[in-house]
Amino acid sequence: RTMVALGTDSGVHTTALLTDMNVPLGLAIGNANEVRESVEVLAGGGPADVRELTLALAREMLALSGHPDADVEKALDNGRAMDSWKAMIRAQDGDPDAALPTARETHTVTAPADGFVTRMDALPFGIGAWRLGAGRARAEDAVVFAAGIDLHVKPGDAVRAGDPVFTLSADDAARFDRALDAVDGAWEIGAEHIERAPLVRERITA
Incomplete structure (x- = not known):
């Protein structure tokens, strides 16, 4: 509530979602494995709870920016979200297809x-x-x-x-x-x- 109040007082449309943090979100806990899981969600798969929260947060942000009717689920399923992510990585001289590290x-x-x-x-x-x-x-x-x-x-x-x-x-x-x-x-x-x-x-x- 404090963060929402701070954002609002600064002139930024702000909402917050209070989520269940008693259980780990998704199936990955770490760095490379969480990135791998996030990419799976961008590809239209991934754990159901990560996908659910991703869609909920995307809908909130789009609604706050004046696009309440955007079909975020379609953007995940048709590959547009993945394409946008890859473009963001390339714009920063990164390689979205780079291999992630694996543990010994x-x-x-x-x-x-x-x-x-x-x-x-x-x-x-x-x-x-x-x-x-x-x-x-x-x-x-x-x-x-x-x-x-x-x-x-x-x-x-x-x-x-x-x-x-x-x-x-x-x-x-x-x-x-x-x-x-x-x-x-x-x-x-x-x-x-x-x-x-x-x-x-x-x-x-x-």
Whole structure:
């Protein structure tokens, strides 16, 4: 509400979407893997929740700029959004087709039993990705762009014993133990199916 008020007071049409941050958005937590996931959305695919939020934010921005009837879903599906992104990269002398880095080491955690994913807390998974090298503890620390966590399931999904739940990626396998400590107890497999909470909880206006 403060950010909306600041924007409005500065003469900028501003709204905010309050979204569910209890569960990781999408399936990728990191740097290169999140870029890869974003490109998948621009190509018309990607995780349903990332696509949903992308469309919601695009509609808000276009409505605020005087284009409330723009068909943002069509722009994703027909490739125009991808074309615009590639043009933006090339305009900055970048290569939109450049290969993204991949980690040297991976470790996959599997479901201990049949059931449903009932909980997956965002903050511990973010800390886990940071411990893998995806973030900095100090300004001078290097970021490992290939490090991170890829989720294979989300709350509400059914799993069988032995199914992959998430995969850790790092350039140094010695980082896995501390990342696993971070997510220990942050996810659960239960017997009962749960419904996913709405992604957008509230739209805040001036």
